[in-house]
Amino acid sequence: MAAIKQFLSELRRRRVIRAAGLYILVAWMVIQVGEATFESLALPDWGLRLVIVLSALGFPIVLVLAWAYDLEPAGEQKIVRTPAEVVAVEVPEAPPLERKPIGSIAVLPFADMSPDGDQEYFADGIAEELLNALTRCCAHLRVPARTSSFAFKGKDVDARE
DSSP states (O other): OHHHHHHHHHHHHTTHHHHHHHHHHHHHHHHHHHHHHHHHTTOOHHHHHHHHHHHHHHHHHHHHHHHHEEEETTEEEEOOOOOOOOOOOOOOOOOOOOOOOOEEOOOOOOOOOSSSSOOHHHHHHHHHHHHHHHHHHOTTEEOOOHHHHGGGTTOOOOTTO
């Protein structure tokens, strides 16, 4: 009983049952199409019998091929049983990397110094355009995002912070 269960689980693992079902479905469809078209095309009766016999003869071949090959979505893969080996490779230690200082620049928001104090949006727009231009043109510079830079807007903070 255990041998039968093991055999059935091996059939499932190798997808033999799936291949058999798919073959039966396709063979049945081919026979149905042949039955419908052979008469209307005036083909001889032995033609349909030949299709049925070839379908029956192909079934065990499909089972053997499904057992021998593991049909995966990535393609068929031959099942080969080889003993596993442990392989160790020594990787030499790489020399330490030289750390070069990364240049960075932050564009802080401009203060609105217009007489009426109604040009704040203009000052913010200039600061944002400068930030965008620096980001595009200078790949070697680290430019903090607008939200980081504009967090200091309206605050009297030392530039080193």
